[in-house]
Amino acid sequence: MKIIEVDQLVKKFGSFVANDHLTFDVEEGEVFGFLGANGAGKTTAIRILCGLSYPTSGRISVAGFDVYREREKIKQNIGYMSQKFSLYEDLTVSENIRLYAGIYGLRKQEIRERETELLERLGMSDIRKRRIGEIPLGWKQKLAFSVAVFHKPRIVFLDEPTGGVDPITRRQFWELIYEATKEGITVFVTTHYMDEAEYCDRVSIMVQGRIEALDTPRNLRRDHQAGDMNEVFLQLAREGS
């Protein structure tokens, strides 16, 4: 089933075309990578998919809801995590969970049960009263992701999720992501780190407002005779400029 459908999405700011006829679908349960250089138009597109801004034209639905008419429905069905900002540093682990769960309208009883279950699963029960600012980055990332999917959204948007952590913590993070997809959650990753892209089921590469390639990392490497996604990206970016 297609959880995101984008058909001929155009977004203009004055005469500047930020998104130039984007067309792509995302399958339910997929880990979809949305790649592009800084300024390629990624953020503009994501804001539209999250129901935060209107497209200029095009037919777009997210979790079955229309981005023109059903933006509040979209917001209830998605989660969002960014590397830079997700959790409040001066609130405790537990307070952050309760804050986000409350915003998404979960009941107190439900929050208590799920919080206990989550902290046990992450091995963080002992630090539930520690402030976020005091815990290591790797734990923060795992917690930020778990908080973003705490209300069981259909889709979770991850903005450059794994930068800066050690290679083992990073892989544990990806295992957490794949585990979430087994529960039917779709994961939409935006990043300009190409080694992060290698973990996605499929990736699209955006250059100057257009999608220049869309396939599995394996096929993209093969088609561009490249050793890794970084080389694929450099080839496409060079052709585009």
Next chain:
Amino acid sequence: MSVTVEHITKSFGDVRALRDISFSIPEGELFGLIGPDGAGKTTLFRILVTLLLADEGQATVAGYDVKKAYRKIRELMGYMAGRFSLYHDLSVRENLEFYATVFGTTIRENYDFVKDIYSHIEPYEDRLAGRLSGGMKQKLALSCALIHRPKVLILDEPTTGVDAVSRKEFWDMLKKIQREGITVLVSTPYMDEAALCDRVGLIQKGNLLAVSDPSELELSNGTKVFRFGTSGRPYDYLQRIRNLDAQVDAWLFGDEIHVFTGAGVDCGELDRTVQSWDVPDLEWGEATPSVEDYFMQKMREEPE
């Protein structure tokens, strides 16, 4: 030696940021300090650029002691800090002029030295630094760090948050600077940048795990790495591989799995087992260990 570090130790309260770090860098080398956030990279650099004192140990930069001759070192090295390098409310030209003046020189005197890099941003000389794109900011910061012709250039995570195209350009610039005879010490959290350095130091939780030519890193204890690729989703096979043998460890590696085998593992049998599974478009074989493989093995060996 252009940089020497001997038994440097530094703690902040209970946090042991650097634990007995020693290494040295010969003149003209491009040396990469590689490790995740919180490994101690910035702390070590701040000691070398004379902004912080170590608790124990000694260090020299360009032949001078970081404690006794800090004034001399400040004249001889260029430093591009991770967070802050530029004044956002000064123009491009004003930033460069400011740095030149602080070091008692002028743009005119050393223009030829920074020309290769500065010429890219020269058309925007009157623009405020805060309004430059990420890639251009980086070029300006590098020009400012070089305007006094330093002998040693120290860059703290210059490629963090920079896209793949600018990242490549930046490394090309570092190579050029190195060819001018300048010693370059650069830190990065990206393991794939290791291959671009002459030698690398791998750092994690304040411990220096290894110092080596990146192409000469060898896994210890006879460990071998195999790569497992499929057109399906590798994650679905991860636990199955981990369960094969207590001496077999497996981790995701992008859209593949890397399988680490201890000395006691019968690789022939492992091979037959994996081949007998019904895996769509299986790709299986021994792989050349990458810097990341090596880093992960070292991490697992280190006591917590």
